[in-house]
Amino acid sequence: MSDAPQIRNLFIRRPVFSAVISIVIVLLGLFSLTRLAVESYPPLTPPEIQVQAVYPGATAQDVADAVAAPIEQQLSGMQGLLYFKSSNSSDGVMNLSVYFDISRDPDLAAVDVQNQVALAQPQLPQEVVRNGITVRKRQTAFLVVLALSSDDPRYDTEYLNNYAKIYIDDELKRLPGVGDASTFGQLDFSMLLSLDPDRMAQLGLTVSDVAAAVQEQNATNPAGRIGREPAPPGTQLTIPVITSGRLKEASDFERIIVRGRPDGSLVHLSDIGDAHLGARNYDLAGRFDGAPTALTPVFLRPGANALQVKQEVVARMGELAKNFPPGVHWTIAFDTTPYVTESIKEVVKTLFEALLLVTLVVFIFLQSWRATLIPVVAVPVSVIGAFFGMQVLGFSVNLLTLFGLVLAIGIVVDDAIVVIENVERIMEQEGVPPAVAADKAMHQVSRALIAIVLVLCSVFIPVAFLGGITGLMYKQFAITIAVSVVLSGIVALTLTPALCAVLLRPVPEGAPVVVESGVLARAFNRFFGGFNRGFRSVTERYLGAAGRVIDRPRTFFAAFAVAVALLLVLVRAVPSGFIPSEDKGYFGMLVELPDNASRQRTEAVVKQVESFLKAQPAVNHVVALVGLNFIQNANQTNAAIMFVMLKPWEKRSAAKDQLPAVLGAVNGYLFQLQQTRGFAFNLPEIIGLGTTAGLELNLQDRGVNDVTRFAGLTGEFAADANALPTLRGVYPTIRVNTPQLFVQVDREKVKALGISLSELFQTMQASLSTLYINDFNRYGKTYRVQAEAQARFRQTPEDIGRLYVRGPNQQMVPVSALTRTEFRAGPSVITRFNGFTSALVVGAPAPGKSSGEMLAAVERLAQDKYAARGIGYAFSGQSYQERASGGQGGLVFALGLVMVFLVLAAQYESWSIPFAVLLGVPFGTLGALLGVWLRGMANDVYVQIGLIVVVGLAAKNAILIVEFANELRAQGRSIREAALEAGRERLRPILMTSFAFILGVTPLLTSSGAGAASRHSIGTGVFFGMLVATLVGVFFIPLFFASIRSLSERGLVGRRAGAVVPPTVALPAEGD
Known part of the structure; x- marks a missing residue:
């Protein structure tokens, strides 16, 4: 039988199996990446339902009182309602916007608003109801604005506007990913009946006569069918009967018979005015680069890929342009996608820069290309695999998720470094082969790795349960990191030990081998030899300083109290913010x-x-x-x-x-x-x-x-x-x-003459504004028929008096005899x-x-x-959301600390040991806020997101020391000796992982271009937070462990249930 040690770890014994796990993770991530939407931010805007009503000829006050107020009275109490606001203008238009919480389904919100508007309709003027009240979801994700122009004078803006509405708008709306596309303005075709009030008065006609004649003769008149069932036996044919329906041409409208005279002659519309194809409203106009243009805004459907949708819009417009009239051209006048493209490109650039810097730090510390290759392979697995998690969770590729991946590079490399550093240490100290060292190392650090993954997830995952816009922002960022952290833990437990066993070679301590021979080898060896001697010197000085800190607990707990007090001061001193203002182009x-x-x-x-x-x-x-x-x-x-x-x-x-x-x-x-x-x-x-x-x-x-x-x-x-x-x-x-012209009607005189007030007001409305009569069809669309006075009859205040109404004896009475006018000031x-x-x-x-x-x-x-x-x-708007999110950052921070405490308590089966980890967190928070304050920045959403990361990483550093110190204490070491030995053994991986993270986020601080303000904001917090948490925390964590473990074993705080406690070695009193 062989005397070789038995390898217990499955993944070290089966490296191919370990590699397959990581390859599957990468393949799933790459497949998901091709299917993810790309946008600057996920859908974060609250659902907005827009209600529009028109009261022709009414003043702003009339619209506010008669239209807006009755509708608004019905709105309060709807589920998820945030606020509503209306704009009532002197052109008779009410625009009411109703905003709901972001968790509310927009379709259901629109139905609720529609129902409430229906309840208000009995209180609204009939003219408003007749003109129609529109309730629709407002698309807010602005994508591009298309401009349609022509160098042919025959094609004016009125023509271009209607061409776009007929042939372009609907084509774009049918594209997947397009939420809305509606050409700006109200130049829709309208059959304008321009009336001559003088001629009408001579013939004894009123606007009501004209409207009645048009409604009668411009109508659809179905007649039925000949031979329809039930029919006599033997009926062979069924023939539909058609009649003249709606009129189409202006000449048809001019032939409308307004009245028949006693002598048998007829009064046609052409006798009292003219009809022509015009526009519904001429008050709005679009321009592009100094020339009149038809403008078509295109909105993005929530969750759609902005870049892909733009490409589809451009492709579809290219197809439609083949059928444009000669001389008509299109272009993109306004485009939001360059900011999306550039900002994401800058973050991706930062992603690769972070990976290079992390690799450099790892290489300097590990001093072996073989060892460096292991985390370089492990990091992409965790980062790319995160795209699969993003797809499962319904996330998109946006600034928040990409920021999460940038920071994840510095986080996920930690797990691999912890394993590699421990394997190399065992090989150097015990002289065993890489496979044996890897097996022993995994036995030592597996629990710590699991603890780190659980702690980091406990920091990030609870954020997913926060509501509102900031909650969604936290969620996209934090859950992306959590997915990467989980995958990193899987890789560290499977692939990393297998690679260590395969790639690493035994190297005597202090003798790094980077290349085999030559001048480069000597240069590297000189550099790394000096680095190692320097690091050993730093380690010895660190042990001496850490020992002095442990020996003077009162002094350094007082220093800790000062740091906490300074943190509280900074919390109040650093101004709050929401989202940093960017140069979006x-x-x-x-x-x-x-x-x-x-x-x-x-x-x-x-x-x-x-x-x-x-x-x-x-x-x-x-x-x-x-x-x-x-x-x-x-x-x-x-x-x-x-x-x-x-x-x-x-x-x-x-x-x-x-x-x-x-x-x-x-x-x-x-x-x-x-x-x-x-x-x-x-x-x-x-x-x-x-x-x-x-x-x-x-x-x-x-x-x-x-x-x-x-x-x-x-x-x-x-x-x-x-x-x-x-x-x-x-x-x-x-x-x-x-300035407004007030018309004072002598109501007593009007009634004394037997004149209808409604007739009087309708005459003024039709002459000075437009009177919507009915509709006609053209180009497959439905357009309005409107009556108005000819332009020369609506230029001066005196023109109002030249209008006429009819009395009961058919006598025409001038409006000047029934009214007086005066100028007043009022709101527009x-x-x-x-x-x-x-x-x-x-x-x-x-x-x-x-x-x-x-x-x-x-x-x-x-x-x-x-x-x-x-x-x-x-x-309202962004200000409302900023105020509504107040306190969310503090809640997230507190929730993260509580979850870390509970996870550690469960991990160590102790209520006291977690405090040794958590007491190091204030240093990271202090550093983050200090850096933000020094750079004159605000404590905005990105800084608060960064604080979550700092909490997790500061806790991770502390866990590395506390976990090992607990093991040493269980082996019978004194508390002081266990704390210092843990600090010495874990100093190198802590500094390696921390500086890898710090250098990894450095590109965020120094970046420029699109989205730079956001990168600066998140980068500043995590850079300075981790810098302080590392440089200060490594001295205080041994003190916190020693003090809390000492108190725990004395029974003053709480002890591990059923644990066997080694003999206590009391801490020396300060000054001993």
Whole structure:
């Protein structure tokens, strides 16, 4: 029989089996990677249901009172409702947005809103109900904006707009992954009946006569069938009977008979006006790079692959373009995918840089290419295998999951290093073969590896149960790391010992062999010989310092208390934040002219701004939506929203071409424009999470009860907020001095003459606005038939008096005889938030200030100065989510500590030993917050995510010492000797793994380009956290173990149930 030691470990005896396990993990990961969606963030926007209603001719106040208020009264109490807000504009349109918790199913939320709107319909004006109330899920994941243009003057924007709606929109909506595609504006075809009020009065006709005639003669008139059953026996044929149905051409509408005269002659529509194919509404216009354009926004369906969907959109547009009329072209005017592509590419680049740096650290410590190869093989297995877990869990490839993988590289390499270092130590000290050393090493460290995996998972997995947007962000990041950690544990228990047995060679201590011979070998040996001598010296000094720390517990526990106190100070000193503001390669602008400025005036100013922007070296393209106030979600002829695409990041490396500098230059230019106000702003980091990346505060009228006084207080609030050092660019959106022409109807005179009030108001509405009569069909679509007065009859206030209504004796009465007019000031848009009249206030943090400081400052201002004056407040958008997430970071941190404690208590069957591990965590937290504070950053979501990692890794370092010290204590060593010996034996793997992680995250600190702010935020916390946790923790962990184990064995804290405790060796008193 052979005297060779028996190999007990299955995976060392069967290396092929071990390799197959890892190969299967990699194959599953690679297969899953091809099926995962790619996006910048997972779906994080709360479901938004949009309700739109139209009250033609109504003022903003009329819409707010008669339409918005009845609907809003029905909304409160719905499941998962966060808040709702409405915008009511002077064009008669109400846009109501209802927001739900992110856990709410959007389809069910839409059904709930539809039901509540149905309950309010009996209270709404009939004209509103007749025009239709739309309830739909709003798609918020903005992908691209397509521009359709033509160099042929025959194809104007009206033609292009309708061409896109007929031939492009539906084609794009049918693509998998596209959530919505709707061409901007309301230039849909409409049959416009332009009436001559003077001629109508001469003929004794009213708008009601015209509407009745159109409804009668432009209708579908089914007649039935000849020979239908039941029929007489022998009937051979069944023939459908057709009649003239809806009219199609303008000439058909002009031949409509409005009235028959007593002499037998007829009055046709052409006698009192004309009909022509026009547009439903001309108040909105799109522009791209200075030219009128039809713009089609394309939205991404939740969970779809942004890059793949864009490719499909481009491919489909290429096919459709083959059938475009000559001279019609398309292009991508606005694109969010470059930021997705570049930011993910930068993180992937960081991923490889981290792998290289980790490999370098491992190579320096292990000093053997064979030993280095083992973790280099193990790391990709854990990282690639994580993609399989991501697919099973429904995750996507996004910034959060990729950040998790970057940090996982430094984490998962630890398990392999612990095994390799232990195997090499046994080979050097005992002179046994690699297979035997690997078998013995696994017997020693398997329990520690399992403990490390359990502790790290106990830190990360509970995060999955948190709710809200921040909970989802934590979940995507933490669970990705947890999956990698579990796979790392599997690899460390299977593949790593097998590779150690196969690849490692016995090497005498202090004599590293990197290459076999030659000059390179001598150079490496000299370097590593010096490194080893230096490390042995560091180890001896460490033992001396650690011994002194253990011997002076009072002094160093006092130092620990000071560190905890400093940590508490930093918790309050470091400002809070949400998501760092990024240079996404684009930004938004709002341009406003004086109240009631026409669209033509607004478009002229937009042209000036476009010229300025195109002259900027950093600007690539400019998209303008004229007639839309994006901030208030209202159509206003005096407003325009602009989106500016910047050149690629690599082409604008100069400071003046970075987003903050560009925003400053643009805002400076807007400030100088005469009779124009506006501002440029960064869009939210998560598209759809509000309108701007800064402040969104809704001031509410909770006791003022006067819109003019409320507007004055809002302006005063904005001025006070601008004076605060934490804010800049505070901008109130409410305007109540819009000139309005008030028509005072003499109701007594109207009734005395027997005239219908509804007839009077309908006449004004049809003449000054449009009257929707019914529909006609064209190009396979259904369009509106609308009546309006000819343009020359609606230019001045006097034109109102030239309108006529009919009395009971068929006499035509001029409206001027029944009314008087006067100019008044009033709001052009009335916004409401949670049922109260409101004013949206937007702004941004001052340079060097965080969003948390900004929100806290405006809250104090609102509570201290304005609450008593009848002003309430509520946040919306990104500001709401930041406030709602307050305390989540602390909850995550506390939950992680509790779970680590419970897992360790179960692992060691002791309530006291876990404290020796957890007491090292404050050092990591202190380092993380200190680094964030020194770099002038905020304690945002990414920093808090990093703190979770620091907790896990700091606990892991402590476990390596505590686990070994417990074993030595069980062997009969004294507490002090066990603590110091464990520190000495575990110092090398601790420093190796910690510095591997620290260098692995260094690229996050130094990165630039797309998404750099997020990388800096998460990298700063974990870098400084682990640096302090390692350099300070290795001295304090032996002290914590010795003190707690001593107390435990004295029975003061709690002892392991049923354990046999070796004779206690008391700690020396301080100074002994």
